[in-house]
Amino acid sequence: MGLDSFLHSSVSHPVLRAWAAVPNTLSATSLMYPLFITSDRDGKEEIAAMPGVFRFGVNRLKEALDPLIKSGLRSVILFGVPREEHAVKDDVGSAAEDPSGPVILAIQLLRSLYPSLLVACDVCLCPYTSHGHCGVLNADGTINNPASIKRLAEISVQYARAGCHVIAPSDMMDCRIGAIKEGLHEAGLAGNVAVMAYSAKFASGFYGPFRDAACSAPAAGDRKRYQLPPASRGLARRAVIRDAKEGADIVMVKPGYPYLDLVRDTKEVLPDLPIAVYQVSGEYAMLWHAASNNVFTLRVGVMEATEACLRAGASIIITYYTPQILGWLNEAKL
Numbered sequence: 390m391g392l393d394s395f396l397h398s399s400v401s402h403p404v405l406r407a408w409a410a411v412p413n414t415l416s417a418t419s420l421m422y423p424l425f426i427t428s429d430r431d432g433k434e435e436i437a438a439m440p441g442v443f444r445f446g447v448n449r450l451k452e453a454l455d456p457l458i459k460s461g462l463r464s465v466i467l468f469g470v471p472r473e474e475h476a477v478k479d480d481v482g483s484a485a486e487d488p489s490g491p492v493i494l495a496i497q498l499l500r501s502l503y504p505s506l507l508v509a510c511d512v513c514l515c516p517y518t519s520h521g522h523c524g525v526l527n528a529d530g531t532i533n534n535p536a537s538i539k540r541l542a543e544i545s546v547q548y549a550r551a552g553c554h555v556i557a558p559s560d561m562m563d564c565r566i567g568a569i570k571e572g573l574h575e576a577g578l579a580g581n582v583a584v585m586a587y588s589a590k591f592a593s594g595f596y597g598p599f600r601d602a603a604c605s606a607p608a609a610g611d612r613k614r615y616q617l618p619p620a621s622r623g624l625a626r627r628a629v630i631r632d633a634k635e636g637a638d639i640v641m642v643k644p645g646y647p648y649l650d651l652v653r654d655t656k657e658v659l660p661d662l663p664i665a666v667y668q669v670s671g672e673y674a675m676l677w678h679a680a681s682n683n684v685f686t687l688r689v690g691v692m693e694a695t696e697a698c699l700r701a702g703a704s705i706i707i708t709y710y711t712p713q714i715l716g717w718l719n720e721a722k723l
């Protein structure tokens with residue numbers, strides 16, 4: 390089976406079909422909103438390093454999202470935040486697909502509350518492993534790649550069964566896109582579920598606030614053995630091409646602002662795939678603090694940084710500023 394021959398997954402939802410046409414102006418359809426879902430079901434906690442961003446328990450999602458859906462929200466990406474008191478972290482991240490864990494419950498709830506919302510899920514082991522790395526480790530601390538991609542495929546199938554439309558693996562293990570596509574295919578789900586690959590994902594200092602938010606910092610070491618070195622253009626190009634060959638429906642560049650040249654490179658090497666840009670937690674914080682210190686207004690800084698992603702060639706912008714941008718877009722229409 391040629392995994393790159395799957396096209397049904399890329400057209401299986403109206404939002405996915407809209408992304409197939411590259412927009413040149415910012416609209417609600419371009420925005421994907423990241424949501425941290427805590428296992429504390431009634432919880433709503435502000436993230437210290439990301440003012441204005443919260444972890445929501447599943448029972449708090451409706452009050453948070455109802456107004457955004459009214460403002461035009463089209464898609465979200467879910468990150469599970471298992472609390473120690475609710476989930477045991479182990480070597481292989483077993484809690485990731487707990488049927489009563491935060492991600493599966495949130496998928497089911499969002500699908501039933503908002504029938505036209507596109508629901509994507511980040512798939513990674515780091516929030517669920519005792520060691521905090523994104524894959525399964527060998528005894529000497531190196532990555533066990535075959536065991537890692539098998540786990541990622543298993544978790545993806547469970548999220549897809551729960552109703553997730555887009556699987557977004559952020560782990561950076563080799564060959565996981567092919568393994569996930571095969572897993573979805575064997576489960577009979579490959580035609581209904583798209584895969585958005587975190588492809589050109591760099592070992593970046595801009596993820597600091599996220600690791601606080603998702604409680605996913607590695608217990609020892611760093612992620613340089615599987616995330617890309619910031620100065621490498623060639624590895625980024627190889628990674629996006631590889632993931633496309635393995636069947637990715639969408640490829641991602643992450644972070645955004647310091648890496649927009651690679652968005653343009655990706656557009657050149659893969660003109661036919663939608664590109665997502667992740668404006669990450671450090672970019673969020675940077676813009677926030679700049680605006681708080683009167684460098685510019687938040688609106689001017691955020692709109693410029695976000696529109697630059699579209700100019701570079703992105704169709705999808707994953708941003709914690711989605712609520713504000715939806716509000717500004719709606720104001721502009723008045």
Ligand code: PBG
Pocket residue numbers: 511513515523559560595596597598599600605612668669670671
């Ligand atoms: C998990 C993951 C990370 C981010 C998304 N998924 C952190 C990391 O790789 O260390 C970062 C997102 C952000 O900073 O907003 N692998």
